[in-house]
Amino acid sequence: MTAARHQESLNTLSVGTTGPRIAFLHGLFGQGRNWMQIAKAVSGPDGTDARCLLVDLPDHGRSPWSREFSLDAYADAVAGALSGAAPGEPWTVVGHSLGGKVAMVLALRHPDLVERLVVVDIAPKGYGSLERFEGYIREMQELPLADLTSRADAEDRFDEPDPGVKAFLLQNLRRDGHSWRWQVNLDLVAGDAALGSGSRIADWPDAVDDLPPFPGPVLWIAGGDSRYIQRQDAERMRRHFPRTRLFTIKGAGHWVHTDAPEIVVTALRRVLHAHA
Structure with missing residues (x-):
């Protein structure tokens, strides 16, 4: 298995040498390395099952800081990192929490880059405040x-x-x-x-509501013990992502990939197998 750093504007770490490409986006206060255990398992013992890219979002990890928060800007920065890592190649994009929002906005703004989407314990809606x-x-x-x-x-x-x-x-x-x-x-x-209910990080950008739905398949993973995804969120999710399939993992909280890593790995391997 190999691990190599890239020099795009966003800091990234790659795991694996061949196979389909899959990018991982972390949540608030996280960094790409939070997905390392999952990436190593998905790429296989010899690193040939998948090529994983662990991304530090703007304002996190070793990536540059911004002056104000913008989900659109975050998504565009990730698009630049994916295009720079593999020009012209499609990606499976996995995002948790804040990273899940970024992944969804990325798929809507740059559908040519995203072949499949995995959204972990977050919905395309505003959550009020932080x-x-x-x-x-x-x-x-x-x-x-x-x-x-x-x-x-x-x-x-x-x-x-x-x-x-x-x-x-x-x-x-x-x-x-x-x-x-x-x-x-x-x-x-x-x-x-401090903005309270005006938090941009907790919000969902209204502008993406005018974009066409994402045409690719979407696996929507929810933690059974988490309240971030509610039943009424399904209608909004399918409005943007009509090919959504919800998978709830019993006993897992908001940090689903930490609470149930083996189940998440199995689910991701199935996504990649469908890719193959």
């Missing part, structure tokens, strides 16, 4: 970066009781010389959260 993330944002803002002596020190000082959430958020902490910084654009996210 209220669910406000506590995490506050914890990150209150961490005294200038006083940190080590990553262990950061872990001790970081006020988050859930060890999984703590590890997920602290993956954004990076040493910069003798100091520490957040690699996620925390000021942008915090500013957006």
